[in-house]
Amino acid sequence: MDADVLVVGTGLAGAAAARALAEAAWRVRTLDKGRGPGGRLSTRRKQAGGFDHGAATLQASTPAFAGWLAEEVAAGRAAPWGEAYVGLPGMSALVAGLLDGLDVHWSVAVAALQFEAGQWRAVDAEGRVVGAAPAFLLAVPAPQALALLRASALSNDVVPPQMLEALAGIRYAPCWAALLEAEPSAERRLRDSGPGDVVEAIYREADKPGRSNSGHWLLHATNAWSEANLEADAGTVALRLRDAFIARTGIGPEAIRDVSAHRWRYSRPLGILDPVPLESAGLVLAGDAFGPPALTDVPPAERAWLSGRAAAGRLIAARQPKS
Ligand SMILES: Cc1cc2nc3c(=O)[nH]c(=O)nc-3n(C[C@H](O)[C@H](O)[C@H](O)COP(=O)(O)OP(=O)(O)OC[C@H]3O[C@@H](n4cnc5c(N)ncnc54)[C@H](O)[C@@H]3O)c2cc1C
Incomplete structure (x- = not known):
């Protein structure tokens, strides 16, 4: 198919741009x-349901993003959860x-x-052309861009x-995530699941709306712990995070059926960059690291969505006949 625009990277930013x-x-x-949709909003499928091993929830701070999430709730693809939102079923x-x-x-x-x-071409590692178009939107984390x-x-x-x-100046915080399958009947005996030295947050998937995978738990490690253990192998990290999970939840090792770990090398950007003055030749950038300074305090996923919409708007405006 002939395309007007090639979008590389379809996390929330690229997908919002593509839709616009x-x-x-x-x-x-x-x-x-990736093998399927999500990027850092991925849901890892297992027999007994999914694990939201990237962002566990979304927060909205602008009317535009809140409005989109309200539409997603109406469409059955999202649900409010406290003051945040989650996707449905993941x-x-x-x-x-x-x-x-x-x-x-x-x-x-x-x-x-x-x-x-005047034509962009994307090439894979074997040198094959995998897409071509006169406009190009790159929506991957800044170090990958x-x-x-x-x-x-x-x-x-x-x-x-x-x-x-x-782009070289944009750093990201890493995050190790542990995906734990416990006996469905396992109950947290200790209340504390907030931040600590190792654990940033623990979620039981079934506590979120629309999930029935009651044995699935997700642990996000702190940025500092993730940074210090970034190059450790996933098997070792999984066992260490399992121990942290046991210590924090009171759920015993006998109740844990399986644990695996996922390394997010780029979890959240530590700074943002206004791409507009740098763009040219029909190339635009989008993603959670991109936006005007006014978006610095906006949650990263929301910024990704806003930046995708804004990048699409710039491409559309550039194609309008000048009057
Ligand atoms: C553990 C964790 C917890 C988080 N918690 C929160 C939270 O509570 N609130 C919040 O707002 N945000 C949170 N975030 C951040 C949020 O998930 C991201 O800001 C958002 O999803 C980024 O979307 P994106 O489209 O910019 O990037 P991504 O989702 O990373 O999408 C980029 C896409 O590009 C693809 N790609 C990369 N390189 C290539 C290539 N060479 N060729 C083809 N495809 C490529 C990738 O496969 C990926 O799908 C969290 C992230 C993580 C990892």
Whole structure:
């Protein structure tokens, strides 16, 4: 299919952008290296249900994002949970809803970009062209955007050196997540599940609306612990986080059937970057690290959504005939 725009990365930012562009009648082709929708809002499927092992909830601080979440509640893809929101039946449903009906390609890792005669091309590690379009929207975490742009032989007028420098300045906090399957009857005996040295938060999936996987628990480690153990192997981390879980919940080891760990190398950005002055040649950037300074205190997932919509708006505005 001929596309007007290529979107690489379809987490919340890329998916929100893709939806906005499709609503403006653009032909959109999306590519993502993941096996299914979500990015950092992924839901890991297991026989007994899912684990929201990325963001466990979403918070809304702007009317625009709150309005979208209200629409998602009405559509049955989200539910309020206290002052936050969760996707139904898992967090990834929110991204899946945005991509519904679009030309979406999973398990496609883009290794390099080319720009020639007004056309962007995305190339995989085998050198195959996996997408081409005159406009290009890159919606991956800033360090991955930097790696991709550096791996591409693009001229300075297409990707100005200032863009690469600015991307290099964006750091992310890592987060190790542990996915624990316990006996469904296992009850927390200790009340404290708030932050500590190792544990940032513990969630029982079945406490959220619309879940019945009562044996599924999710533990997020603190940024400091995750940073200190970032390069440890996942098996070792899983056992250490299982011990922290036991200490914090009072659920005994005999009640834990399985534990695995997932490393989020880029969980939340530690700063943000206004991409607008750096963009050119039909390339725009989106993601939770991007936005004007006014969005600094907005929760990262909300910023990802806002940045995706804003990036789509810039592409649409650039194509309008000048009067
Ligand atoms: C453990 C954890 C807890 C969090 N808690 C919260 C919270 O409470 N509140 C909150 O607001 N936010 C939270 N966040 C952050 C939130 O999840 C993110 O801000 C948001 O999901 C980012 O969306 P995104 O689209 O910018 O990036 P992503 O979701 O990372 O999407 C990027 C996509 O790009 C794809 N990709 C990357 N490189 C390539 C490539 N070369 N080729 C093809 N595809 C590629 C990836 O597969 C991915 O799907 C949390 C994140 C984590 C990990």
